[in-house]
Amino acid sequence: MSTLIIIDQSPYGSWEGREALDMAFSLAAFDQPVSLMFCGAGVNWLRQGQDAAEVEQKSVERNLAAAPIFGVDALLADRSACGQYGLTETDLPDHVSVTDFDRDLTGRFDHVAFAG
């Protein structure tokens, strides 16, 4: 059974995104196929050069770097949201693929769950 977890909330403003990340990592740790997608303001998770020391949080950029180690299948970024937030493919980490959020994409998963 495959799962797609979608984060559509910006980082640092709330805990829902981190909880979704924990859920994805837990699934992957137990060998359940899982992918993560970033939509809407959620694409800001993917920005490089984040420094969250002064807001006393660990940077989500560093959290996300662990995704391939846990065995998360794919990290996906919504094309239109990237455009909206001025992110080009070269701005994104190497292991992130840009795609469109549509029925073709959601149809590839048994379960799709939004964060929060």
Add this chain to the structure above:
Amino acid sequence: MTTLKTLHILNKPPEHRRYVLCLDAIGPDDGLLLTENGVLAVSQALKVAGARCFVLAPDLDARGLAGQIGGNQRVSFDDMVELAASSASVISW
């Protein structure tokens, strides 16, 4: 109950961005299950209604909307589990 291709579980009120995304994503063989604040949608015209629109009764009743369900289907927590289990896929919005 009818077997659905995708069951869309929507717990967001009509003002929420995901409410619009969800309604746009519903295909011809899909069903919609309104839960939590999503049940507020029963007071509006829905793209999916009647036999393919399910409303979680405890959430509907809690909000005093029992009388506004129209032709949509009232479901219990047990029905919700059955719906999710019998659908080919589930999207939790």
